[in-house]
Amino acid sequence: MNKNAMEDDIFGPVGETILDANQITINMGPQHPSTHGVLRVVLKIDGERVIDADCVIGYLHRGTEKIVENRTYVGAVPYFDRTDYIAAVSNNLGYVECVEKMLGVEMPPRAQYIRTMMTEFQRIASHLLWLATHALDIGAMTVFLYAFREREEILKLMEALFGARLTIHAFRIGGLQLDLPLGFLDACRKFSDGFDAHVDEYEGLLTNNRIWLERTKNVGVISGPDAINLGLTGPALRGSGVNYDIRRARPYAAYADFDFDIPLGEKGDTYDRYLVRVEEMRQSNRIIQQCISRMPPGPIRGKSPRVIKPPVGEYYHSVEAPKGELGYYIVSEGKTSPYRCRIRPPSFVNLQALRTLVKGHLVADVVALIGTLDIVLGEIDR
Amino acid sequence: MEILIKFVVVPLVKIAVIVGILSGGIAYLTLLERKLIARMQHRLGPMRVGWHGLLQPIADGLKFIIKEDVIPLKADKVLFSIAPAISLIPAFVVFAVIPFGPPDSMWGTGGYVTDVNIALLFVLAVSSVGVLGIILGGWASNSKYPLLGALRSSAQMVSYEVAMGFGIIGVLLLANTLSLVEVVEKQKQMGVWFFFVQPISFLIYYICGMAETNRLPFDLPEAESELVGGFHTEYSGFRFSLFFIAEYANMITVSSLAVTLFFGGWLRPFPNVSSLAFLDLIPAPLWFVTKVFIFLYIFIWIRGTLPRFRFDQLMNIGWKVLLPVAMANVMITGAVLLRFI
Numbered sequence: 001m002n003k004n005a006m007e008d009d010i011f012g013p014v015g016e017t018i019l020d021a022n023q024i025t026i027n028m029g030p031q032h033p034s035t036h037g038v039l040r041v042v043l044k045i046d047g048e049r050v051i052d053a054d055c056v057i058g059y060l061h062r063g064t065e066k067i068v069e070n071r072t073y074v075g076a077v078p079y080f081d082r083t084d085y086i087a088a089v090s091n092n093l094g095y096v097e098c099v100e101k102m103l104g105v106e107m108p109p110r111a112q113y114i115r116t117m118m119t120e121f122q123r124i125a126s127h128l129l130w131l132a133t134h135a136l137d138i139g140a141m142t143v144f145l146y147a148f149r150e151r152e153e154i155l156k157l158m159e160a161l162f163g164a165r166l167t168i169h170a171f172r173i174g175g176l177q178l179d180l181p182l183g184f185l186d187a188c189r190k191f192s193d194g195f196d197a198h199v200d201e202y203e204g205l206l207t208n209n210r211i212w213l214e215r216t217k218n219v220g221v222i223s224g225p226d227a228i229n230l231g232l233t234g235p236a237l238r239g240s241g242v243n244y245d246i247r248r249a250r251p252y253a254a255y256a257d258f259d260f261d262i263p264l265g266e267k268g269d270t271y272d273r274y275l276v277r278v279e280e281m282r283q284s285n286r287i288i289q290q291c292i293s294r295m296p297p298g299p300i301r302g303k304s305p306r307v308i309k310p311p312v313g314e315y316y317h318s319v320e321a322p323k324g325e326l327g328y329y330i331v332s333e334g335k336t337s338p339y340r341c342r343i344r345p346p347s348f349v350n351l352q353a354l355r356t357l358v359k360g361h362l363v364a365d366v367v368a369l370i371g372t373l374d375i376v377l378g379e380i381d382r
Numbered sequence: 383m384e385i386l387i388k389f390v391v392v393p394l395v396k397i398a399v400i401v402g403i404l405s406g407g408i409a410y411l412t413l414l415e416r417k418l419i420a421r422m423q424h425r426l427g428p429m430r431v432g433w434h435g436l437l438q439p440i441a442d443g444l445k446f447i448i449k450e451d452v453i454p455l456k457a458d459k460v461l462f463s464i465a466p467a468i469s470l471i472p473a474f475v476v477f478a479v480i481p482f483g484p485p486d487s488m489w490g491t492g493g494y495v496t497d498v499n500i501a502l503l504f505v506l507a508v509s510s511v512g513v514l515g516i517i518l519g520g521w522a523s524n525s526k527y528p529l530l531g532a533l534r535s536s537a538q539m540v541s542y543e544v545a546m547g548f549g550i551i552g553v554l555l556l557a558n559t560l561s562l563v564e565v566v567e568k569q570k571q572m573g574v575w576f577f578f579v580q581p582i583s584f585l586i587y588y589i590c591g592m593a594e595t596n597r598l599p600f601d602l603p604e605a606e607s608e609l610v611g612g613f614h615t616e617y618s619g620f621r622f623s624l625f626f627i628a629e630y631a632n633m634i635t636v637s638s639l640a641v642t643l644f645f646g647g648w649l650r651p652f653p654n655v656s657s658l659a660f661l662d663l664i665p666a667p668l669w670f671v672t673k674v675f676i677f678l679y680i681f682i683w684i685r686g687t688l689p690r691f692r693f694d695q696l697m698n699i700g701w702k703v704l705l706p707v708a709m710a711n712v713m714i715t716g717a718v719l720l721r722f723i
Binding site: 024026027032033034047048135137138139140141142145146149205206209211212214215362363364365366367 | 419422423424425526527530533534598599601602605606608609610685686687688689690691692693694695
């Protein structure tokens, strides 16, 4: 086999650069501590400078979309826990709301509030994991453990309500399986009251740290229009100063009832995206506090049919997952299982910005940039 | 017979003691690091092997010895095998000239293995040989990540050694000698630790020392999250542990040298204040070890706090900040000495 076959494939003919001995191709991943799963990035580097990069994905492909075609609408829910396994609740919310939209079922306010609150908890947990790994990639190991300490508390809350920690199967079509357990809101309040101080703690270690500033400022700058053209959503888009948050733009669940700010970056570099996510954690906490204090009484299930057979048609519903716009496009033929279910995963779309971002940066920046896009391979490969 | 005892037996005994203490110290330094960082991060650290993990270093050592020794097929076998040794031996050799006690201690044989008049040059020269082990290890692995690590380390070591040399000159101008024993004696004579006369010199030395030992925030040759393990990616088992031991031995070297040059070596605080003479009840080597531990603690503390520099930033700091400052420091010190002394 031609030993340059792979380089040929990915970067076109080798001929033009074959005399330049400085260029080497290195394979970052699929087993690499900083590619956050099984992402493989083929880097073409000159010394330490990245000339080109190509992402190879698919190592975690499980065919979720195809499996779902052979499951009932209800039986499909747990499969979506496993796409973005860091934010199972948000995935559930997107799918469940999409099916409810198809059926035309209205949710009682209590169910909406609980869903909103738990989704925001999940957003905090997801951002904490992002912060932890992003900081660890850049070498700050203490932030990693601080963030995991708080994430653990959230996972305990999840366990108390849903019975599991990671792949939760949080929501049911038509409502919730169970109401809040006794003392749950107090536990939430306790966490929520102390959380802002913990965010200050992370910020104390990073935000004004000289090394952190040097490693993140002006690294991976992307302007607002470019970000839109690349299809970025979520904090990666808002870091570039584009004010687009689905919670505001097309409110779902109970988001219309709450006050919260949408933090925006200015320059669109790694540091701005860091600030945006950290501020988002504070805002999520604000929403949680409003949820707790205004939690309405009442039923937790809407009037959904016993056998779910949505009317014929095509439906799209998207939610603001921690990583960006998470959309579900479902085609129904009026049967008990969908004809087609397409997931629009934010990580997958955001990842395509990587090649643009890393060009001209150093190898060390590649891991920072993979981190700043906040990808989860389960969602990219589905 | 007397010559035999003086030049063979006594040094051999001292070497055995120092190597023994050093090896044990390194083993427990790893435990200390894990425990301290665990405290900083709200966790417990090793708890299972022995009381509060006290036997953990021994278990780790055993594990390294028992593990399979993998030499990659395409590696340069000879260089690959000797590189860890090249890295380790200089780290230990340096301690031959570092004084742990005054010349009249240890029954008149001196609290050091040997006192040579070029001790400081010896330390600098020998410790730069250790870098060779890292470069060879990365090169001989015949693999891309280790090669990048080796390239980084060669550039890093060369640039920081220059700044470190200039940093130390400030002290040499004051001490007028290269012998480490005399440097300490001079501090006793002047009644002040050189740190208080040459703080900038110390800061430059310590920062460079951190870079020389590949510790965070300068651990780019290893850079676990970027280069997977840098120069030692392909190493396993005992060969890896030699690199590991060398890193910790170098930490101790840098700390010992910092103590000797800037913090009065074996001297107690305020060596000339007679009202504090009761402090002499604590033996000189203990003062030395205590001070060394303070610097080791700072090493560990910094690792728990700071992120990692990027390669170009590292170079910028070395050449554009540390070196000019060190040179200016040398010139100012020289001018002041010329004018006033």
